[in-house]
Amino acid sequence: MIVSDFHNHCVKIFDSQGQFQFCIGCAGSEAGRLNAPTGVAVDLQDNIMVADWGSSSIQVFNSEGSFLASVNTAGDQLYGPQGLAYCAKANQLVVVDTGNHCFKVYKCPV
Numbered sequence: 053m054i055v056s057d058f059h060n061h062c063v064k065i066f067d068s069q070g071q072f073q074f075c076i077g078c079a080g081s082e083a084g085r086l087n088a089p090t091g092v093a094v095d096l097q098d099n100i101m102v103a104d105w106g107s108s109s110i111q112v113f114n115s116e117g118s119f120l121a122s123v124n125t126a127g128d129q130l131y132g133p134q135g136l137a138y139c140a141k142a143n144q145l146v147v148v149d150t151g152n153h154c155f156k157v158y159k160c161p162v
Contacts, residue, residue: 056089084119093136103133
């Protein structure tokens, strides 16, 4: 189970029994740090994609919590992303962009 923790600026990972395992991220604006994460999705390689509301970005981490990449939103900037859904067939990420009152679709970076 993967839970975004808005107020503690991290994503928490739990095992199938509900036992806490580890956190991904910590407060900050640099790559690999989070500022009010609001949504998560997992791809077919178990990479964890995180909607980071505070930095208006989508960051990707591997299943061990190491930062891999950011989703390229250049030319179609996010403003307050919240919900995420992964489309395996197209390898795309659907993002609810609350600040722009729409949803956007991006190619997954990994």
